[in-house]
Amino acid sequence: NAGVMQNPRHLVRRRGQEARLRCSPMKGHSHVYWYRQLPEEGLKFMVYLQKENIIDESGMPKERFSAEFPKEGPSILRIQQVVRGDSAAYFCASSPPVGRVSNEQFFGPGTRLTVL
């Protein structure tokens, strides 16, 4: 059973460009979470999605950031007009459907975004 997959693993963008980060959850998982890790800091929650629905986006910056998890295909985290402060590691995690005992999340390897 393949784990959570993220691509690209490394992404370099110039200021003002767009960044698209993709996440494929584990097989059978219908919940996806995005976290951001700034240098020398812990992970911060950004958004929680189920298929075709945004459940909690309380951690998403108000502008330039958006996320989706379509019926088919991976979840996408999109950052428009990137700035240097967006440079970070972005991690995706997935979990099984509702009814599970605990909120265990399985993490992908991350996408390291560098903004020049």
Added chain:
Amino acid sequence: AQSVTQLGSHVSVSEGALVLLRCNYSSSVPPYLFWYVQYPNQGLQLLLKYTTGATLVKGINGFEAEFKKSETSFHLTKPSAHMSDAAEYFCAVSFFGNEKLTFGTGTRLTIIP
């Protein structure tokens, strides 16, 4: 709202010595507690978790943690450190009905040969 405090951003122990990484949480409802390990340039791997039941939880690689409600703590221990334990360790909290994980700032563990 919940929060996690990890005391000690850097911890060094000698190979073979006891590992103790501290985690205190704040939560107004019964928490779910997790310890994750992160190796350089990699994602997070779950070491162990507490949801309900037995308060002493055993995880992978010889690690264990004890949930102490009275102290709002969930410290991570390993009796004998190994060189391969060198990594960053994160404590996290969530609770039933709130899916997102709230992480501490992490503790970098260094093993001295």
